[in-house]
Amino acid sequence: MRAPGPMWRITPERYGWVIVMTLSVTETVTWGIVYYGFPVFLRPMEQDLGASRVAVTGAVSVGLGVSALAALPVGRWIDRHGARGLMTVGSCLATLLTYAWARVETLPALYAVWFGMGVAMAATLYEPAFAVVVSWFTRGRDRALLTVTLAAGLASTIFMPIEAWLLSRVGWRDALTILTVVLGVITIPMHAALLRRSPAGAAHPRVANGGPTGPARGVTLDAARRTAVFWVLSAAFFVSNFATAALSTHLIPYLVGRGYSPTIAATVMGWMGAMQLPGRVLFVPIADAARARPRYDSRPVGPETSGQRWRTVGTDGCAEPVRAHAGRRPRCAARRRGGFSFTLVGTPVGSWSPIPRRAGGCRSRPADVSARGSRSPRAGGWRKT
Numbered sequence: 153m154r155a156p157g158p159m160w161r162i163t164p165e166r167y168g169w170v171i172v173m174t175l176s177v178t179e180t181v182t183w184g185i186v187y188y189g190f191p192v193f194l195r196p197m198e199q200d201l202g203a204s205r206v207a208v209t210g211a212v213s214v215g216l217g218v219s220a221l222a223a224l225p226v227g228r229w230i231d232r233h234g235a236r237g238l239m240t241v242g243s244c245l246a247t248l249l250t251y252a253w254a255r256v257e258t259l260p261a262l263y264a265v266w267f268g269m270g271v272a273m274a275a276t277l278y279e280p281a282f283a284v285v286v287s288w289f290t291r292g293r294d295r296a297l298l299t300v301t302l303a304a305g306l307a308s309t310i311f312m313p314i315e316a317w318l319l320s321r322v323g324w325r326d327a328l329t330i331l332t333v334v335l336g337v338i339t340i341p342m343h344a345a346l347l348r349r350s351p352a353g354a355a356h357p358r359v360a361n362g363g364p365t366g367p368a369r370g371v372t373l374d375a376a377r378r379t380a381v382f383w384v385l386s387a388a389f390f391v392s393n394f395a396t397a398a399l400s401t402h403l404i405p406y407l408v409g410r411g412y413s414p415t416i417a418a419t420v421m422g423w424m425g426a427m428q429l430p431g432r433v434l435f436v437p438i439a440d441a442a443r444a445r446p447r448y449d450s451r452p453v454g455p456e457t458s459g460q461r462w463r464t465v466g467t468d469g470c471a472e473p474v475r476a477h478a479g480r481r482p483r484c485a486a487r488r489r490g491g492f493s494f495t496l497v498g499t500p501v502g503s504w505s506p507i508p509r510r511a512g513g514c515r516s517r518p519a520d521v522s523a524r525g526s527r528s529p530r531a532g533g534w535r536k537t
Contacts, residue, residue, distance in 0.1 A: 168288040172296050174346040175281045176303035178339045182276050183304050184311030185331045186246055186269065191404045192315040192418050193324040203259050209401055211266040216397065218270025226274050227283060235284045236347040242275025243343050247336035254328035287350035294439055301432050308425030316418035
């Protein structure tokens with residue numbers, strides 16, 4: 153009797169890109185309907201519910217707050233169980249709540265819908281999608297993430313004009329009903345049928361630039377919170393997202409109040425989203441260039457340290473041992489995780505020399521003392537030996 157075949161018809165090395173393509177489509181649709189639909193329908197919701205703009209926009213603020221609080225348990229669930237079930241249930245919940253949104257008659261009902269929508273957004277938007285991509289890719293993940301964000305960056309460009317056109321034809325309630333069908337038909341089956349556990353969870357090597365590699369190192373949340381960069385990034389993301397959310401929510405009503413048609417206002421807002429794409433395209437080469445700068449260990453050197461262990465500090469910040477012996481080729485245990493790295497090689501008289509190393513290992517040789525200097529920790533540069 154033949155053993156059952158693999159769960160997918162293509163190799164695991166390529167299935168990571170199936171995940172990327174799947175999320176590119178579902179993120180575009182979910183962002184376009186759930187998130188960018190609210191500002192398009194804001195003015196008619198105010199008129200229909202008889203509420204102020206502050207009161208109506210408070211509902212989406214509640215949803216964003218719930219989404220932020222739900223992010224941690226969502227991340228833990230994805231780490232333990234994978235994203236397939238979670239994102240499928242999240243898409244089902246988003247579909248049901250979008251239909252309920254089209255039927256709300258009171259302000260408390262709108263708040264209740266968006267409270268639940270916050271949970272749905274936490275389970276379907278960028279945060280879980282990025283966690284899935286990162287679990288499938290070690291090296292080359294920046295390009296995989298770029299692909300998802302390039303596609304989803306067009307969500308406002310695609311959906312806002314469509315939503316404004318539907319609004320002018322059938323009203324905001326029927327427009328949301330039509331969009332509910334689109335959301336459910338596209339996102340639910342794609343998440344259910346195509347998302348899979350990462351190769352690490354399936355006992356396969358992870359995908360890395362089209363080939364397998366070992367697991368990537370990371371840090372715990374407690375360790376990250378003790379670093380300054382964690383708080384700097386948190387503050388930067390908070391300010392950036394606050395400005396983005398405020399602009400995307402209020403720009404269309406503002407332009408309509410100034411005499412522009414809803415379709416024109418939505419198109420302007422949509423093309424502002426498209427203008428994100430050049431920055432996202434440039435991010436990868438800029439990040440690669442930043443990783444290409446070598447960094448060196450700064451421990452004192454001297455003849456008495458010959459043959460001892462040295463640290464290798466590459467552009468990825470990893471530290472691995474290197475041992476050198478007089479008259480012999482040094483042994484390198486360093487690994488390259490991305491970018492262009494350097495290995496520091498100990499020599500018989502203790503001088504160090506930067507040797508470029510390839511992705512597959514280390515290209516090392518004892519330094520020529522007559523041609524090279526040694527690293528001086530006091531001067532921060534090179535000194536003659």
